[in-house]
Amino acid sequence: MSRLFRLAAFSFLLLLLLPAAHVFGQSCGPWRWINPLPQGNTLQGVAAGGGHYVAVGRAGTIVVSTDGAAWSTRPSNLTHDLSDVVWNGSQFLAVGGAGTVLVSTDGGETWAFRLTGATENLVRAAWNGSRWVIAGDAGSILTSTDGIAWQTAAAFDGASWYDLAWNGNEFLAVGREGASASSPDGVRWKRVDAGTRDHLFAVAWGAGRWLAVGTGFPYTQAVYENPGGGPWRAQRTRLTTALRRLTWTGSEWIGIGDFGAVVASADGIDWQQRESGTALDLLGLSRSDAGFVAVGKHGTILQSADAATWERRTPGPRSAVSDIAWNGSTYVAVGALGFIATGAADGPWIRQDSGTGRWLLGVAWDGESFVAVGEAGTILTSRDGAAWTARNSGVMETLTSVLWDGARFVVVGSGSAVLTSANGTAWSYRKVGPNKLLSSVAWNGDTYVAVGGDATAGIFESADLTNWTRRDPGGDEPPLNDVAWNGTEFLAVGDGGRVLTSTDGSVWEEGSAGVASRLNSVTWAGASYQAVGDDGVALESVDGRRWSARESGTTNDLFGVAWAGDRLFGLGRGGAILDGGCTLAPERAPRGVARD
Numbered sequence: 001m002s003r004l005f006r007l008a009a010f011s012f013l014l015l016l017l018l019p020a021a022h023v024f025g026q027s028c029g030p031w032r033w034i035n036p037l038p039q040g041n042t043l044q045g046v047a048a049g050g051g052h053y054v055a056v057g058r059a060g061t062i063v064v065s066t067d068g069a070a071w072s073t074r075p076s077n078l079t080h081d082l083s084d085v086v087w088n089g090s091q092f093l094a095v096g097g098a099g100t101v102l103v104s105t106d107g108g109e110t111w112a113f114r115l116t117g118a119t120e121n122l123v124r125a126a127w128n129g130s131r132w133v134i135a136g137d138a139g140s141i142l143t144s145t146d147g148i149a150w151q152t153a154a155a156f157d158g159a160s161w162y163d164l165a166w167n168g169n170e171f172l173a174v175g176r177e178g179a180s181a182s183s184p185d186g187v188r189w190k191r192v193d194a195g196t197r198d199h200l201f202a203v204a205w206g207a208g209r210w211l212a213v214g215t216g217f218p219y220t221q222a223v224y225e226n227p228g229g230g231p232w233r234a235q236r237t238r239l240t241t242a243l244r245r246l247t248w249t250g251s252e253w254i255g256i257g258d259f260g261a262v263v264a265s266a267d268g269i270d271w272q273q274r275e276s277g278t279a280l281d282l283l284g285l286s287r288s289d290a291g292f293v294a295v296g297k298h299g300t301i302l303q304s305a306d307a308a309t310w311e312r313r314t315p316g317p318r319s320a321v322s323d324i325a326w327n328g329s330t331y332v333a334v335g336a337l338g339f340i341a342t343g344a345a346d347g348p349w350i351r352q353d354s355g356t357g358r359w360l361l362g363v364a365w366d367g368e369s370f371v372a373v374g375e376a377g378t379i380l381t382s383r384d385g386a387a388w389t390a391r392n393s394g395v396m397e398t399l400t401s402v403l404w405d406g407a408r409f410v411v412v413g414s415g416s417a418v419l420t421s422a423n424g425t426a427w428s429y430r431k432v433g434p435n436k437l438l439s440s441v442a443w444n445g446d447t448y449v450a451v452g453g454d455a456t457a458g459i460f461e462s463a464d465l466t467n468w469t470r471r472d473p474g475g476d477e478p479p480l481n482d483v484a485w486n487g488t489e490f491l492a493v494g495d496g497g498r499v500l501t502s503t504d505g506s507v508w509e510e511g512s513a514g515v516a517s518r519l520n521s522v523t524w525a526g527a528s529y530q531a532v533g534d535d536g537v538a539l540e541s542v543d544g545r546r547w548s549a550r551e552s553g554t555t556n557d558l559f560g561v562a563w564a565g566d567r568l569f570g571l572g573r574g575g576a577i578l579d580g581g582c583t584l585a586p587e588r589a590p591r592g593v594a595r596d
Helices: 013-017
Strands: 021-028 032-035 043-049 052-057 062-065 072-074 082-087 092-096 100-104 112-114 122-127 132-136 140-144 151-155 161-166 171-175 180-183 199-206 209-216 220-226 233-236 243-248 253-257 262-265 272-274 282-288 291-296 301-304 321-326 331-335 340-343 350-352 360-365 370-374 379-382 389-391 399-404 409-413 417-421 428-431 438-443 448-453 457-462 468-470 480-485 490-494 498-502 509-512 519-524 529-533 538-541 558-564 567-572 576-579 582-589
Touching: 043 092, 043 291, 052 082, 052 092, 052 291, 092 122, 092 132, 122 161, 132 161, 132 171, 151 180, 171 199, 199 253, 209 243, 243 282, 253 282, 253 291, 321 558, 321 567, 321 576, 331 360, 331 370, 370 399, 370 409, 409 438, 409 448, 417 438, 448 480, 448 490, 457 480, 490 519, 490 529, 529 558, 529 567
Parallel strands: 043 082, 043 282, 082 122, 161 199, 199 243, 321 360, 360 399, 399 438, 438 480, 480 519, 519 558
Antiparallel strands: 021 582, 032 576, 043 052, 052 062, 062 072, 082 092, 092 100, 100 112, 122 132, 132 140, 140 151, 161 171, 171 180, 199 209, 209 220, 220 233, 243 253, 253 262, 262 272, 282 291, 291 301, 321 331, 331 340, 340 350, 360 370, 370 379, 379 389, 399 409, 409 417, 417 428, 438 448, 448 457, 457 468, 480 490, 490 498, 498 509, 519 529, 529 538, 558 567, 567 576
């Protein structure tokens, strides 16, 4: 479905009326988060100590706080995912992908990289008062007394660890398909038979015993008890979601997990659900004298004094964002499940009632009204971006893209559908050819180009929106997901890093962005093409032939990239709205229509 997310709105349409335009040279700095705040990468671990909180996550993300309520990002200078963070009384230690270990002695403000010699993903860390132990993929277990010099303590064939804990007498690691191992000192390890093939996601010590939680087939939940040194005892539970972290408070067990689950139990057998206020997966949990902090998917951070009432600490909507448009004073972003939000360039973003649960894939502004389009023929209009009215499109096709050409809105979608309207209210429909998903449309002042494809690519060209000619060469080339016009040529991007260019929309030159990723969207940003795709891929090119990577700072899929109101935006999963960091300087650019 993500291939449908693409930008559609056109801006600076007054350029059509100008014989030439003095516009822009350009330089682009790093991407930065606008929504959600302080960032939207998934957080996988959190720790508290020394008057500080630290949470870590995907794409090398580190966020810090002194009170658990206000959070800000800190650089890790890494792009590897970080899986866990632990406080040992004097320093924080974070672990992650490709053998990564980072340490901080100043409350998470700055971090030093430590060489471990490991290449496996490191998943969990624990401290016993004198020794660090880290468990990771491929059954690896590392140990260190100072966090600087590391040795491999064990490597258990067939094991993949999910959690690790210390109970005062022994370390216990648990993992995939019932894998379990224990050690009295972090150096000498032995396998433990957990008596199950369930995946053991979390383990903790409390009330005189180990408690582990696991998930079996078909997604049944169980707890496993062990007093230490003896056999495990399994108990099936009525839990319907997997738990990812456990802690013992002294009087009850607290677990967090998938779909925002927060549960509590006095005995580890009977669990009560507690309202977390989120449906997003919770993956990390810390407990301190001040209370609890839980972190999870798309940068979610929750705080509670008692693990019963939780408050959300990271503002901003989390629905996937597909497109954005600007009316000169207000930005409108649209996306998943009827998502519409309005805001200034740097936020905050305020969610509006769209009146629909359909995915909205494109939005455009004509000088008077916004038009948003999406699934099942959905078309909405608004004068201000806040109050929206549903319009009858007359079709049930998925509408993927909308532009304003100076005289009419043009919409394309599945089933080779093309819709047009002078005012966004009354719409006419035509089919341009055999059933084909049309993902995007662009216009150069004389010619319209629509691109798309289901299993294979399609390119269609028209001068009048009535008569369309197919221009793709046929064959089994991968689909195209977006097309832009830069003033002198069309450029289309697609699956597998595919890039095509054409000066007239008729004859196309095949190219590549040099990546294997699916490119979902492309825009002309005044002096360069900017393209984005799955897993946070971001690229730029001055000429459309030679491309270079830009570090987006996220691994969230990016569905749209838009140049709107002299700003570059990246849009994607988890409510991602990123500022592309581009600035403009007076220069001369080609005459034509710039897509926003």
